Amino acid sequence: MVLDPPTMTSILHRPLPKPPSALRRGPFREGRFSSPLHSAWVAARLGRMLGITFGVCFLTGLYSHFLQHQPHWAPWLTSRPVGLYRFTQGLHVATGLASIPLLLAKLWTVYPKLWEWPPARSLSHAVERGSLFLLVAGSGFQLVTGLMNVVGWYAFKFFFTPAHYWTAYITIGAMLIHIGTKLTVARQALSDE
Amino acid sequence: MSEAAGRGLSRRGFLNAVGAAAGVITVATIGETVGPLSRLSPLAPRRASVGPQHLPVNKSGAGARVEQSAVDPTYRLVVGSLSLSVGDLQSLPQHAAILPIACVEGWSAVGHWSGIRLRDLLDRAGIDHDRWVRVESLERSGLYVTSEVSPTHARDPLTLLALRLGGEPLALDHGYPCRLIGPNRPGVLQTKWVRRVVAL
Numbered sequence: 001m002v003l004d005p006p007t008m009t010s011i012l013h014r015p016l017p018k019p020p021s022a023l024r025r026g027p028f029r030e031g032r033f034s035s036p037l038h039s040a041w042v043a044a045r046l047g048r049m050l051g052i053t054f055g056v057c058f059l060t061g062l063y064s065h066f067l068q069h070q071p072h073w074a075p076w077l078t079s080r081p082v083g084l085y086r087f088t089q090g091l092h093v094a095t096g097l098a099s100i101p102l103l104l105a106k107l108w109t110v111y112p113k114l115w116e117w118p119p120a121r122s123l124s125h126a127v128e129r130g131s132l133f134l135l136v137a138g139s140g141f142q143l144v145t146g147l148m149n150v151v152g153w154y155a156f157k158f159f160f161t162p163a164h165y166w167t168a169y170i171t172i173g174a175m176l177i178h179i180g181t182k183l184t185v186a187r188q189a190l191s192d193e
Numbered sequence: 194m195s196e197a198a199g200r201g202l203s204r205r206g207f208l209n210a211v212g213a214a215a216g217v218i219t220v221a222t223i224g225e226t227v228g229p230l231s232r233l234s235p236l237a238p239r240r241a242s243v244g245p246q247h248l249p250v251n252k253s254g255a256g257a258r259v260e261q262s263a264v265d266p267t268y269r270l271v272v273g274s275l276s277l278s279v280g281d282l283q284s285l286p287q288h289a290a291i292l293p294i295a296c297v298e299g300w301s302a303v304g305h306w307s308g309i310r311l312r313d314l315l316d317r318a319g320i321d322h323d324r325w326v327r328v329e330s331l332e333r334s335g336l337y338v339t340s341e342v343s344p345t346h347a348r349d350p351l352t353l354l355a356l357r358l359g360g361e362p363l364a365l366d367h368g369y370p371c372r373l374i375g376p377n378r379p380g381v382l383q384t385k386w387v388r389r390v391v392a393l
Contacts, residue, residue, distance in 0.1 A: 005230035015343070020306060031256050036204060037202065037204060037207050039204065041204055042204050042207060042208060045208055046211065049212075049215075062339055064297060064379060067377075067378065067382075068227060068297075068379050068382060070341065070343055072325070072343075075343070076347065077343070078345050078346075078377070079345055079349040079352070079375060079376045079377050079378070080347045080376065081291060081377065082293075082351065082376035082377055083293055083295070083376075083377070085377050085379055086226065086293045086301040087379065087380070088383050089226075089295055089296070089297060089299060089301070090223070090226035090227070090295075090301060092299070093222075093226075093298070093299025094219055094222070094223055094226075094299070097219065097222055098215040098216075098218055099212055100218065101214035101215050101218060102211060102215055105207075105211040105214075107268050139287050149239055149298060150298050151238045151301055152238065152251075152298070159336070161216075161291065161336075166376070
């Protein structure tokens with residue numbers, strides 16, 4: 001069955017039935033998280049920094065990947081400047097390491113949203129929240145495996161480089177979706193001094 | 194704006210604390226690649242000046258199991274149809290290059306290398322200018338026992354099969370009898386204990 005676009009949109013945005021409020025317990029309770037640090041103001045600022053560090057990590061990582069698996073169609077991957085790779089890879093590892101406290105703080109700032117009520121307002125809301133799983137899992141995987149590799153702790157059974165390379169696409173893709181869905185809220189929060 | 198006043202850490206204070214943590218981590222590790230800061234970097238996994246011949250290594254000769262094959266008197270470097278002993282290599286024109294080893298793991302350090310230009314060897318072996326070549330190690334197994342060299346890198350006057358580091362013969366851990374060292378190339382591709390170079 002192929003749905004025409006208007007029908008699809010209405011299905012995606014149709015409100016889902018509300019779960020019984022008796023289920024709204026524990027962390028789901030209203031007002032459960034009262035710290036002002038759990039705010040869009042903080043999240044947007046940390047998010048902006050993470051956007052920059054992840055962007056730098058992604059681009060320098062791609063450069064490293066293509067230097068190591070040099071495609072024959074890329075003669076622009078040249079031997080000059082002599083120390084370019086030294087710079088880009090130092091930057092890659094430094095921004096990756098700096099991302100660790102930023103990500104931990106960001107996750108702490110927004111984790112009350114995990115207990116949002118109702119858990120899914122509509123199908124599109126559910127899909128958007130699902131994509132956050134990819135973003136959080138991907139980010140955690142990249143930073144943890146990257147850190148392990150930097151300190152020479154090769155405890156995982158898989159090969160680091162392909163796993164780190166392919167997960168980068170998943171993570172950056174999920175990050176772009178996240179930026180797209182949060183752009184309005186983030187802009188407003190950033191304009192608030 | 195000041196909703197947090199009187200309730201512990203302010204939003205601004207929290208951001209500054211997180212920023213400071215990121216800054217401390219950066220300074221504490223960046224010395225593994227920015228030499229002058231190495232004293233400030235107690236958490237750096239590597240120190241740029243610590244290792245055989247004052248240069249770090251990731252894989253030692255013992256780790257690569259080449260302790261015997263690398264010092265075997267029957268060792269020959271094969272380039273195309275050429276077969277060269279260590280003595281032959283030493284008698285060829287030697288060139289110097291100051292090049293960093295830049296590891297994918299984030300550390301880097303500069304070495305003063307000397308040896309034979311790869312392009313000189315390729316010319317002697319009659320390998321064309323536009324050919325990619327593969328450099329193979331004595332190391333038998335591992336992810337990086339060979340590396341491919343693009344024509345641009347292979348023909349670069351700074352790309353050497355180095356025999357010496359800092360004026361001394363290469364330490365086994367640095368790839369004795371000879372290793373590839375080229376400009377702007379990840380450390381894992383600077384193949385050590387080279388036994389063969391083939392045109393692709």
